[in-house]
Amino acid sequence: MQQRKRHRIAVIGLGMRLGMLLRAARAEGWDFDLAGYVDPAPVGLPLLAEQGIEAGAAYPDVPALLADGPFDLVMIGSPNHLHLEHLRASLDHPGMVFIEKPIVRTEAESFEAARLVRERGAGRVLVGLVARSAPIVCTALERLDDGVIGDIISIDATEHLPPAHGAYLARNWRRRVEWGGSYMLDKVCHDFDILGRMVGARPSRVASFGGRRIFTADTANVSRDQGPAILRRLSGWNAAPDISGADMDVTDHQVAIVEYANGVRLSFHSNTSAAAPERRWNLIGARGAITIDLVQNTMVVTPLETREAIETFRWRGPVGDSHGGADQAMARDLVAALDGERAFPVSVTDSLVAGLTVMAIDRALAENRIVDCAPLWTQLDAAEAGLAA
Numbered sequence: 001m002q003q004r005k006r007h008r009i010a011v012i013g014l015g016m017r018l019g020m021l022l023r024a025a026r027a028e029g030w031d032f033d034l035a036g037y038v039d040p041a042p043v044g045l046p047l048l049a050e051q052g053i054e055a056g057a058a059y060p061d062v063p064a065l066l067a068d069g070p071f072d073l074v075m076i077g078s079p080n081h082l083h084l085e086h087l088r089a090s091l092d093h094p095g096m097v098f099i100e101k102p103i104v105r106t107e108a109e110s111f112e113a114a115r116l117v118r119e120r121g122a123g124r125v126l127v128g129l130v131a132r133s134a135p136i137v138c139t140a141l142e143r144l145d146d147g148v149i150g151d152i153i154s155i156d157a158t159e160h161l162p163p164a165h166g167a168y169l170a171r172n173w174r175r176r177v178e179w180g181g182s183y184m185l186d187k188v189c190h191d192f193d194i195l196g197r198m199v200g201a202r203p204s205r206v207a208s209f210g211g212r213r214i215f216t217a218d219t220a221n222v223s224r225d226q227g228p229a230i231l232r233r234l235s236g237w238n239a240a241p242d243i244s245g246a247d248m249d250v251t252d253h254q255v256a257i258v259e260y261a262n263g264v265r266l267s268f269h270s271n272t273s274a275a276a277p278e279r280r281w282n283l284i285g286a287r288g289a290i291t292i293d294l295v296q297n298t299m300v301v302t303p304l305e306t307r308e309a310i311e312t313f314r315w316r317g318p319v320g321d322s323h324g325g326a327d328q329a330m331a332r333d334l335v336a337a338l339d340g341e342r343a344f345p346v347s348v349t350d351s352l353v354a355g356l357t358v359m360a361i362d363r364a365l366a367e368n369r370i371v372d373c374a375p376l377w378t379q380l381d382a383a384e385a386g387l388a389a
């Protein structure tokens with residue numbers, strides 16, 4: 001990263017995510033000064049310390065932190081149920097705000113966030129849908145925009161997590177709807193954001209089946225903890241002592257089907273404890289297919305005429321990186337947005353649409369019906385336009 005202005009940053013919720021992101025950002029050359037943070041039990045502190053990054057002062061609450069401004073950026077990395085409250089408070093401060101995905105957790109919060117950003121945060125809120133910055137995703141979007149497979153007809157997408165990751169989710173605050181929203185909301189809002197962008201339309205109707213059959217009392221003693229030490233060591237705020245799922249109320253596997261307004265149909269298969277991890281989007285178009293493998297970080301474009309792969313791409317992220325270089329790329333995007341050089345790759349509206357898509361999927365599951373999404377878009381558009389829905 002070229003030499004630039006040093007940015008002064010404040011953090012609300014110094015957990016694993018912001019610890020990892022700030023580490024990646026510093027390694028990428030982002031020159032920032034962490035003024036301090038608000039967090040009752042900052043699990044991300046050791047991550048910063050390992051990289052020699054000073055975390056700054058511990059503030060008792062958000063008003064005390066913001067009173068020590070001005071900051072170039074307030075970063076929100078708290079559990080999902082606190083996002084709206086922290087976003088509202090942060091917008092009292094005049095600077096930019098970065099908030100982790102999912103921007104909020106419920107339909108009502110989504111409409112409220114839309115109103116809030118319109119009234120007090122226009123142009124100031126950046127949402128951490130990091131996959132938008134991933135090199136593989138940027139290339140895939142360019143190729144699709146160039147029409148490499150023609151009109152998209154249908155999509156098959158998956159996210160099958162390795163057991164250690166599922167075990168982490170089963171212990172972490174994400175295990176409860178009241179804190180995380182839902183398993184799919186927290187984990188695959190990235191995918192629905194990118195897939196919606198690729199499709200170029202909003203969902204018109206969705207259906208879903210899912211439940212919890214992996215993290216149960218029967219499997220409490222089965223070790224699903226083999227994996228990166230960091231996942232074994234830190235399960236974070238309000239963590240459960242084991243993986244029995246005793247107070248877990250989110251799904252641990254779920255499938256969904258989505259029909260978009262332009263006729264594209266999509267199926268999504270998620271599972272939190274797969275022996276063979278997979279995260280893959282397979283888009284079939286009128287003139288070819290594109291397969292984006294986010295575990296291997298490869299993309300294959302196959303034209304219809306030859307039935308052979310004509311283009312194969314492979315990306316490599318930095319050693320130890322879990323996002324295929326996306327954290328570093330998002331750090332560059334963040335700095336460019338802060339310095340007014342270019343727009344951040346994802347908008348608040350994009351993040352709300354992705355979240356509401358998954359919320360509709362969860363509603364379909366909970367109510368055992370096909371959900372018509374049109375009322376969601378009417379309400380979102382009204383909230384963003386400052387109208388009563």
Ligand SMILES: NC(=O)c1ccc[n+]([C@@H]2O[C@H](COP(=O)([O-])OP(=O)(O)OC[C@H]3O[C@@H](n4cnc5c(N)ncnc54)[C@H](O)[C@@H]3O)[C@@H](O)[C@H]2O)c1
Pocket residue numbers: 012013014015016017018038039040041042043044077078079080082100101102128129130172173186235236237
């Ligand atoms: N973009 C990504 O790829 C990505 C990856 C992981 C997590 N996330 C998102 O980042 C956010 C944080 O997730 P995480 O994995 O770091 O969780 P975490 O549990 O590691 O960290 C959450 C932190 O929030 C703190 N906290 C709890 N109550 C608080 C309060 N009242 N005020 C301030 N801080 C409080 C906790 O003590 C903890 O340190 C979530 O919204 C999550 O969805 C995004």
